[in-house]
Amino acid sequence: MTDNAIYPSQPAYVEHNKGGSSAQPGFGQTTTVVMTQPGYAGQVVAMPRPPDYICGSIFACLCCFWPTGLLAIFYAYRARKLAAEGDMVGATSMANYARNLMITSIVIGVIWVVFVIVFRLTV
Template sequence: MSETASDPPPPYPGTGPGFEQNSTLAVSVGQTNYGFSAPQYPAYIPPPQQHIVRQQHTNIVIAQISGGDNVYRSEPLPVDYTSQAWIACLCCFWPTGLVAIMKATESRDALARGDLTGAHIAAEGARNMIKISLAAGIISLIVLIFIIVVTSAS
């Protein structure tokens, strides 16, 4: 910088021709705007409110009939049989318990895809395999007790 302390400062933006101050306005003591009007700021507009929608445990199915009327039907979500399938597999009869676990997992996957009919069918299959596993486990236990009693008596 080659400027010295005696040189005048550079011109400020807005001080050239066409930027003259309004000389008709009188400046009173304590007034700080010096002839310029106060800047006008836009009014504060609050951000739009966001509504939180919570998912419910029923789904609404809309079926279009050829007559043009909409039919609304509410279906409950299928029951999750995963824990019962694991108990049936570990405690009752493992071959049908494994099939019950597979059906319960299939029901969960179908529900995640949005296939309610497939989820209900798979959940019903899991429930049936759990019942079969429970019956097979009870029959196996009865046969085992019978074999133990017969062999110990002889």
């Protein structure tokens, strides 16, 4: 590669000073070439949109244990809102809270139903 090569993606500044009274080509002429070196191009890491668990949270609230179901709906809504704003780390955190509360609500609901069935059969 030569020193005067100009890359198409790089800006270049060329100045010709045609001073001097000589008739010979190249004598008394000044050429300045300023080039920029390729810099570091930052990496963009695209995180996938996390699931917000809104449907499961509504099911857990209506059919299982409503106190933790309501909290699951709240965190699922926050996860959806943060994902829409582009904060995928916060959305993932809120989605994990919603998932855990949804599972807790379903487990408590199942235990409660089993308890009621066993209580009705024994009494």
